[in-house]
Amino acid sequence: MSVQESPARWRRAKEIFSGALDAPPQLRAQFIREQCGSDADLMREVEELLSLHGESGLALDQPPPIAAAEFLDGPHAPWSPPRREGQVIGGRYRLGRRLGGGGMGEVHEGIDTATGQAVAVKMIRPFSGGSSQAEARFLREARMARAIDHPNVCRVFGIEEHDGELFCIMELLEGESLAARLQAGGTMTPAEALPVALGVCEGLAAAHRAGVLHRDLKPANIVLSRGRAVIIDFGLAAALSPEASLTPAGEVIGTLAYMAPEQLAEGTSSPASDIYALGVVMHEMLTGRRPHSARSPLRLAAQKARESHRTLEVPASAGVPSVWREAIHRCLRADPAERYPNARALAAALQRRRPSAGFVLRQPRVLAAALSLTVLIGGWTGWRLLQRDYTPLPAARATYDQAQAALSEAAPLRAVRLLEQSVAADPGFIAARCLLASAHADLDQPEKARDAVLEATARSDRRWVLGAGERIELRAARATVTRNFREAAQEHQALAAVSRGPRRTFALVSAAHSLDQAGDRQRALQTLRSAVAADPDNAAARVRYGSRGCVTDCCCRERASNPLRASSSALRRSRLKNQGIGKDCQICCWRGPRRGWAATRQTVPISNACWR
Amino acid sequence: MTDITHLMEQAGAGDGRLQPELFDRIYAELRQLAASCMRRERADHTLQPTALVAEAYLRLTGGRPVSWRSNAHFFHIAGRVMRQILVEHARERSALKRGGNLHKLELDDSMAFLERDPARMIAIDDALGRLAEIDARAVQVVELRFFAGLTVDETAATLAVSAKTVKRDWEFARVWLEKQLRNLERA
Numbered sequence A: 001m002s003v004q005e006s007p008a009r010w011r012r013a014k015e016i017f018s019g020a021l022d023a024p025p026q027l028r029a030q031f032i033r034e035q036c037g038s039d040a041d042l043m044r045e046v047e048e049l050l051s052l053h054g055e056s057g058l059a060l061d062q063p064p065p066i067a068a069a070e071f072l073d074g075p076h077a078p079w080s081p082p083r084r085e086g087q088v089i090g091g092r093y094r095l096g097r098r099l100g101g102g103g104m105g106e107v108h109e110g111i112d113t114a115t116g117q118a119v120a121v122k123m124i125r126p127f128s129g130g131s132s133q134a135e136a137r138f139l140r141e142a143r144m145a146r147a148i149d150h151p152n153v154c155r156v157f158g159i160e161e162h163d164g165e166l167f168c169i170m171e172l173l174e175g176e177s178l179a180a181r182l183q184a185g186g187t188m189t190p191a192e193a194l195p196v197a198l199g200v201c202e203g204l205a206a207a208h209r210a211g212v213l214h215r216d217l218k219p220a221n222i223v224l225s226r227g228r229a230v231i232i233d234f235g236l237a238a239a240l241s242p243e244a245s246l247t248p249a250g251e252v253i254g255t256l257a258y259m260a261p262e263q264l265a266e267g268t269s270s271p272a273s274d275i276y277a278l279g280v281v282m283h284e285m286l287t288g289r290r291p292h293s294a295r296s297p298l299r300l301a302a303q304k305a306r307e308s309h310r311t312l313e314v315p316a317s318a319g320v321p322s323v324w325r326e327a328i329h330r331c332l333r334a335d336p337a338e339r340y341p342n343a344r345a346l347a348a349a350l351q352r353r354r355p356s357a358g359f360v361l362r363q364p365r366v367l368a369a370a371l372s373l374t375v376l377i378g379g380w381t382g383w384r385l386l387q388r389d390y391t392p393l394p395a396a397r398a399t400y401d402q403a404q405a406a407l408s409e410a411a412p413l414r415a416v417r418l419l420e421q422s423v424a425a426d427p428g429f430i431a432a433r434c435l436l437a438s439a440h441a442d443l444d445q446p447e448k449a450r451d452a453v454l455e456a457t458a459r460s461d462r463r464w465v466l467g468a469g470e471r472i473e474l475r476a477a478r479a480t481v482t483r484n485f486r487e488a489a490q491e492h493q494a495l496a497a498v499s500r501g502p503r504r505t506f507a508l509v510s511a512a513h514s515l516d517q518a519g520d521r522q523r524a525l526q527t528l529r530s531a532v533a534a535d536p537d538n539a540a541a542r543v544r545y546g547s548r549g550c551v552t553d554c555c556c557r558e559r560a561s562n563p564l565r566a567s568s569s570a571l572r573r574s575r576l577k578n579q580g581i582g583k584d585c586q587i588c589c590w591r592g593p594r595r596g597w598a599a600t601r602q603t604v605p606i607s608n609a610c611w612r
Numbered sequence B: 001m002t003d004i005t006h007l008m009e010q011a012g013a014g015d016g017r018l019q020p021e022l023f024d025r026i027y028a029e030l031r032q033l034a035a036s037c038m039r040r041e042r043a044d045h046t047l048q049p050t051a052l053v054a055e056a057y058l059r060l061t062g063g064r065p066v067s068w069r070s071n072a073h074f075f076h077i078a079g080r081v082m083r084q085i086l087v088e089h090a091r092e093r094s095a096l097k098r099g100g101n102l103h104k105l106e107l108d109d110s111m112a113f114l115e116r117d118p119a120r121m122i123a124i125d126d127a128l129g130r131l132a133e134i135d136a137r138a139v140q141v142v143e144l145r146f147f148a149g150l151t152v153d154e155t156a157a158t159l160a161v162s163a164k165t166v167k168r169d170w171e172f173a174r175v176w177l178e179k180q181l182r183n184l185e186r187a
Helices: A007-022 A025-036 A040-053 A069-073 A132-146 A178-185 A190-209 A249-256 A261-266 A271-287 A297-307 A322-331 A343-352 A362-386 A394-408 A412-425 A430-442 A446-461 A468-481 A485-498 A501-517 A521-534 A539-556 A563-577 A583-591 A593-611 B002-013 B020-040 B049-061 B068-097 B102-107 B118-134 B136-147 B152-159 B163-186
Strands: A093-101 A106-112 A118-124 A156-162 A165-171 A222-225 A228-231
Touching (some): A007 A040, A007 B118, A093 A118, A178 A222, A190 A222, A190 A271, A261 A271, A271 A322, A322 A343, A394 A412, A412 A430, A430 A468, A468 A485, A485 A501, B068 B118, B068 B136, B118 B136, B136 B152, B136 B163
Antiparallel strands (some): A106 A118, A118 A165, A156 A165, A222 A228
């Protein structure tokens, strides 16, 4: 008799088994006896299972291994490491001994037969799926990387194709990688870490000036060679298939841990993502560990996704001086715009404050602050230029502006129509798609709203650099569509903080709208007031301000026994007295405060009429 | 990349049935990942399903946060898919050992990975097949924990049950399955 023969019996055995495990060990036998009663078979079964419970090494205890061993060694091995020594690549580079195999491909020592110079030759793994687009992009980036001539960046001499494989000919560096150094020697003192960090900053700055991003900066890609830190594999990461990161779990984490939230979440990279990676490297140099503690790739990805809207705190551990802590903290900001504007600024921050650790003087510190502010402003302008928002076609821009006005006047239907025209005129106009999503959300059309966001996301994926504003708009739209109104409000406010003119006003109005949807009328009203204060001529904000004033007002007037009459008399009054803002909108009383937004929609045209 | 998230959202919003299209996509992705990974690796390399599933997840969603329902759907299917891939291959291997079709295997180098003991994998699969008739949820727990490599909490979130329930299901299934395997060895 075995329990699997009847579901009822199985359930009974499971109950007793679980109960016995919960019971204190000394009472376990008694518990089983009581539960099984006269059913000796059941008792034997449960006892047997309980004895197995204590054992380790059961079939399910080890994850199923997927091993290549037997197969690859056998006569039918589909792949075997080819012997490459002695081969001549591109008619010029003779391969020597194999130096190692990194995440991307194996590296050989080589000789440039034309000059006799020693080089390193890296075999790039073939592109899977044969994506010619990816390959073209790789070649373009690699050629750009050749233009970087800097002591902190490993020189790339050329890219050669040989028998359908790509080889990257690079400077041969002697020394160990930072990863090996950290593994062997543990943490580094600030004095040891400083030249490494500064060297990497210089190298990054040079590369960014040349228009090349690293995208995969990590200790394994930093070589400590004769007292200088040299960044290797510039521009190679982008080009390689995503599978390049498919290795045992540890290495997946190894790569993910250095990726900035926007790289993970939106697949976009910018100089700021390289700075984020350097922040992680700095953290690791000083503390011996990475800022995220997750041990599985999934959890790491989840941690980063959660963190994308707030900032990671660097714990105040004893060995990390405040200069470093502040610098790391700033590199790791979730919002790329809040990180150092460029690698030079980071280097300046690390260097400038170094002497102040010894003798503290008030004045120089103020001076330093002023100086770093200058650097910041200068850098910020550069940064804005670098990640300028998309310039849509004029026709698309015009309808987009009209749609903004329509939304401000609480006419989402009209806005949808206009925005559809806008994206039809310029399909790559991401901001318009985001606004379209918000308009659909206003109209309670969640599917259409979601489609608009998905389309915006898909299109943003295809763009190399996304503007700072666009990125925020995308996040705001996502938050709105998923009904995270508080988050949406934060994003709109962030957008307002980096925008000027009508765009700023509209961002504030949108923030107020989101706050209102989140049920925070008070802050909604405050925000609208600041929009009016900032831009008194913008009628849109005034209309909202007026209507919002009334929504809040309505909350206090819930006791109105006949809202319809109350509101119509309010309307009459406001018309007569021409009081405009605020009072005229009392008409929304008749809809009741609970449906504030819907009421506003009804109200605005009337209120519009009465104060114009 | 996007349409898979879309599919996942759709599946998540529906009645919870496994969508064939989604299943096929995840199946293809995992298989291709495993194969291409193994082609590049050394012979002594062993890949954990957890890493494989995590990588597939990141590739399919582009690392974007998706709703927990969609996540649940993905892992649900991933567990099932991993089981199918491993067992299919074990069956092929065991056919090979008995002098089966060598040629077929040579052609299909996308399956250049295998577990060391195909018989054991097949036995686990058979036992799970019997278990499905009496305790379907326990089978899901095994698929998620063993084949997809989820933790107790992740499994609980995926199945929308408490962690305690998962623990009980897992502990009992673990010993029960072991007993089935030992009975088989003795027989």
